[in-house]
Amino acid sequence: MSSFAPLICKRAQSTVTNALSEIKSSKQLFSPSTIPFINSQPSVTFTSRESKRQRRRLLERPGLIGVKRGMTCYFDNQGRRLPATILEIIQNEVTFTRTVEKEGIYSIQIGSGYQKPQNVTKPMLGHFRNAKVSPKEFLKDFQVMKPENLLELGTELKADHFQIGQLVDVISVTKGKGMAGVMKRWNFSGGNATHGASLSHRSAGSTGQNTTPARVLPGKKMAGRLGNERNTIFNLEVLDLNAEKGYILVKGCVSGSKGSFVEIRDALKKYGKHLINEEK
Amino acid sequence: MGEKMIVYEPLPKLRNGKNLMQYIQEAQYEKFDKNGNKRKSISLSNPERIRADDIVTVVYKNQKPVTGQVLMVKRSGLNSTILLRNKITGLGVEMNIPIYHPNIIRLDVIRRPIKYKPRNRHYYIRNSRLDVGEIGANGKN
Amino acid sequence: MIYLKTLIKVIDNSGAEMVECIKVLRKNPMNCAHVGDKIVVVVQEAKPLSSQITGASASNRVKRGDICRAVVVRTKYPIQRDDGTVIRFDDNACVLINQKDEPIGTRVSSVVARELRKKNFAKVISLAPRVV
Numbered sequence: 001m002s003s004f005a006p007l008i009c010k011r012a013q014s015t016v017t018n019a020l021s022e023i024k025s026s027k028q029l030f031s032p033s034t035i036p037f038i039n040s041q042p043s044v045t046f047t048s049r050e051s052k053r054q055r056r057r058l059l060e061r062p063g064l065i066g067v068k069r070g071m072t073c074y075f076d077n078q079g080r081r082l083p084a085t086i087l088e089i090i091q092n093e094v095t096f097t098r099t100v101e102k103e104g105i106y107s108i109q110i111g112s113g114y115q116k117p118q119n120v121t122k123p124m125l126g127h128f129r130n131a132k133v134s135p136k137e138f139l140k141d142f143q144v145m146k147p148e149n150l151l152e153l154g155t156e157l158k159a160d161h162f163q164i165g166q167l168v169d170v171i172s173v174t175k176g177k178g179m180a181g182v183m184k185r186w187n188f189s190g191g192n193a194t195h196g197a198s199l200s201h202r203s204a205g206s207t208g209q210n211t212t213p214a215r216v217l218p219g220k221k222m223a224g225r226l227g228n229e230r231n232t233i234f235n236l237e238v239l240d241l242n243a244e245k246g247y248i249l250v251k252g253c254v255s256g257s258k259g260s261f262v263e264i265r266d267a268l269k270k271y272g273k274h275l276i277n278e279e280k
Numbered sequence: 281m282g283e284k285m286i287v288y289e290p291l292p293k294l295r296n297g298k299n300l301m302q303y304i305q306e307a308q309y310e311k312f313d314k315n316g317n318k319r320k321s322i323s324l325s326n327p328e329r330i331r332a333d334d335i336v337t338v339v340y341k342n343q344k345p346v347t348g349q350v351l352m353v354k355r356s357g358l359n360s361t362i363l364l365r366n367k368i369t370g371l372g373v374e375m376n377i378p379i380y381h382p383n384i385i386r387l388d389v390i391r392r393p394i395k396y397k398p399r400n401r402h403y404y405i406r407n408s409r410l411d412v413g414e415i416g417a418n419g420k421n
Numbered sequence: 422m423i424y425l426k427t428l429i430k431v432i433d434n435s436g437a438e439m440v441e442c443i444k445v446l447r448k449n450p451m452n453c454a455h456v457g458d459k460i461v462v463v464v465q466e467a468k469p470l471s472s473q474i475t476g477a478s479a480s481n482r483v484k485r486g487d488i489c490r491a492v493v494v495r496t497k498y499p500i501q502r503d504d505g506t507v508i509r510f511d512d513n514a515c516v517l518i519n520q521k522d523e524p525i526g527t528r529v530s531s532v533v534a535r536e537l538r539k540k541n542f543a544k545v546i547s548l549a550p551r552v553v
Contacts, residue, residue, distance in 0.1 A: 069300050073359040073505070075312065075382055081359075081505030088300045091291050114290045125285045134290035156291065245303065246294040359505075368532045368551050372511035375553075381504055407511070 049104045057272040060149050062142035063265030064092055064161055065112035066248060068172065070258055074239050074249060084239050084249040087170075087262060090114075092157040093133045097150045098141070107143045108151055111136025112261065138261045145275060160243035167235045167267035172256040176228030186221040231255040235267050308358045312380045321387050322353055322360055322379065332402045335391040335415055336364060341383045346375055347390070347416040352401045362387075365406070367414045372406065422498040423454040423513055428465065430514045432494065432533075433526030433548075436482040437517060439466040440491060454493050456500055457540035459522075460515065462491045481525045483517065489525070491515040492542055494533040494549075508534065508553060516545050524548065 045051065066087035074084040089112075096109035113136055117125060120135045128135050131153040144150065162168060182188040182204040191200040204223070207216050233254060240249040254262055266272075295303050313319050321330050330336060330353055337347045348364030351374070358380050365374045379387060405411050423429060423442050431437040440462035445454045454460050464487045483489060495510040502508065510532075517525045522542070529548040538546050546552055 072304065072308070072357060073378070075380075078503075079381070079383055080503045081378055081381065086300065086304060090294065093291070117285075117287045122285060125287060128288070129286050132288055134288045244294070245300075247300055247304065361505075368553065369530075371532055373532065373553055374509045376499075376507040376509075378505040383504065 050100070053100075053105060054275045056143075057268055057274055058143060058145040059266050059268065059272055060145050061161075061266060062094075062108040062110060062144060062149075062151070062157070063168075063263055064089055064157055064159070064248075065110055065138055065140055066262050066264050067113070068254055068256055068258055068260050068262050069247075071253065072249075074251075076239070082239065082251055083253065084251060085170075085254045087248045087250060087254070087264060089157075089159040089246045089248060091134065091136065093131070093136070094151045094153055094155045094157070095128060095131045095133055095136060095139060097153065099147065099150070105143055106145065106147055106150060107141045108149075109139055109141050110157065111139045113137030140261075140263055142263075142265065145273065145278075158243040159241045159246055159248050162238050162241060162248065162264070162266075164238055164241060166238050167270050168238055168250060168264050169232055169234050169267050169269075170236055170250060170254045170262050170264055171230065171232045172254060172260055172262040174227045174229055174231045174255040175257050177226035179224065180226035181223045182221060185223060185226045188221075234269060305357050308380075312358065312382055317386065318379050318384075322355055322362075324355075330362060330387065330389060331396060332400055333393045333396055334389050336362065337388045337390055337416075338362075338364070338377055338379075339385045339388065341385055343383075346377065348373075348375065349402075349412040349415060351403060351405070365412050366416070367412060370414070372411070422496065423458075423460060423493055427513065429462065429491070429493070430512055431491070431517060432514045432529055432531045433516045433524060434528045434530070435517045435524075435526040436467050436470070436484070437464045437487075438468060439464075440515065440517075441465050443488070446490075455498070456493050456496055456534045456536045457542065458493050459518070460491050460493060461488065462515070462517075463488055483525070489517050490519065491517045492522070492537070492540075492545065494529075494537060494545060496534075500534065500536060502536075510534075 066089050069086040069088050071083060071085050074082045076082060091114050092110055092112050094108055095111040098105055098107040098109070100106055111128070111133065115135045115137045117135055120128075125135060133154050177184070181202055183190045183202050188204060190202045191197050191205065193201060204221075207220055207222070233252070236254075237251040238248060239251050241247065248264065250264075256262065309316075309319060320326050323329055330350060332350050332352055334350045335347070336350055337345050339345045346364060348366035351363040351365050354361045354363075359378060360380060361376050361378050363374060363376045365372060367373070377384070424445060425442060427442045429440050429442060431440055442454070442460050442462055444461035445452065446459040446461065448454070448458065464483050464485055467483060467485045470482060470484075493513070493515050495512070495514045497510060497513055499507045499509040514531065514533075516529060516533075519525055524545055527548075529545060529550070531549070532551040532553055533545060533549040535546075535552050
């Protein structure tokens with residue numbers, strides 16, 4: 001379809017120019033059917049990268065990278081006791097930015113932590129040198145909406161990037177549980193404990209039909225590796241923060257073990273917007 | 281490879297390099313237990329600490345005090361709790377109370393046993409002949 | 422944690438002593454009743470009727486086999502409050518109520534939980550000798 005578009009456009013243009021050149025006076029009428037197509041830009045295809053970006057829900061600011069340090073409790077002004085997770089914000093600096101012209105998205109790469117230079121490869125050292133920041137342990141890209149949202153290289157981001165009471169999403173890698181059976185991994189109910197059950201107390205049972213379809217359908221829940229995957233927890237409330245001391249307290253729990261890096265961003269479901277709706 | 285790569289210095293360390301969990305715990309104690317009485321009352325180094333088998337009254341700012349016999353003391357930072365058991369109109373009632381809650385003014389030890397039992401968790405006294413009596417039923421508290 | 426077939430003590434003077442839960446009202450079938458939830462019960466044990474009892478309490482007496490509504494006033498399962506306190510009683514108990522959520526009996530003999538006030542059972546709270 002798209003391969004025909006330029007041809008059609010060319011013909012339309014020529015038809016219009018021919019028709020206009022034949023016009024002797026302004027009173028002369030010509031049928032609209034003589035102009036089969038109007039010269040226009042070919043529309044952006046649905047699957048193109050730019051149209052996907054237009055349809056995506058995006059934020060106007062980048063997030064932060066924290067380190068999960070543990071849990072504590074928090075007494076609020078109404079006398080409630082709330083569970084809270086402590087996230088440390090250390091050495092957060094902008095290391096790189098991407099633009100639509102070059103990479104197809106607007107995004108800000110943020111680095112966190114510190115690594116000794118002798119443990120970093122030379123290409124990465126050059127990457128950090130370009131941004132004039134120290135070698136970072138953990139890098140993450142945060143996609144933003146507009147070119148105005150991009151930050152300068154080397155900008156330091158502190159915990160007061162967020163506000164007390166706002167909602168954030170926290171993304172991290174869950175604890176790996178190793179090889180796990182179906183009861184633990186998919187909450188199957190297992191087999192009988194008694195009534196003559198042998199070797200099938202925790203088994204998955206049937207995995208499908210017989211001759212038709214004569215195979216196990218894709219996506220069948222089976223035993224396998226559990227955990228160690230990226231997980232997002234949406235809409236956690238920020239209870240407390242301190243930019244000087246470098247920490248954020250969020251309500252509730254966060255995936256992953258202590259000491260693991262977590263991404264913290266504004267709650268996408270609350271603050272995120274679509275570029276298509278913005279342009280209208 | 282001969283040219284030396286420029287490496288920038290990291291940002292200055294926060295809290296003079298102090299552990300964050302330790303810092304937050306101290307800050308929380310400073311906020312919720314200014315004079316250190318609550319910390320002292322459950323500290324293991326204090327011989328006068330609250331132990332299982334003591335009879336304790338928890339005095340609140342905005343509600344009636346709660347009295348009972350201590351079944352256990354859970355020490356976990358700001359979330360430390362004591363489990364109090366009492367009998368009210370013949371019925372056993374247990375309350376697990378976070379002692380650092382800002383509405384709690386103080387913890388009073390009313391009575392100590394002559395000899396402590398050789399356990400730190402007294403769950404086994406429930407519904408046995410060692411069970412607590414009706415503490416504070418005469419309108420003392 | 423009160424659900425189908427749970428035997429519960431009755432702590433009012435309606436005449437019932439032990440009732441059995443047959444329905445937890447306005448909850449998911451998989452859920453169970455906690456303090457302040459309404460349930461439907463069958464009277465399993467009742468005090469014998471005697472001529473000495475007169476007045477309003479006599480007309481409201483229930484018999485064995487009666488089906489009536491009740492509100493749970495205390496549970497063995499621990500209740501966590503907003504301030505972090507966890508409270509646990511040694512038994513499950515309820516008070517019989519009518520269709521308008523008013524208690525059938527005129528007296529409540531034992532301690533009840535404070536959570537009832539939030540669920541608009543102030544009458545039960547005022548009748549109780551002690552509220553925890």
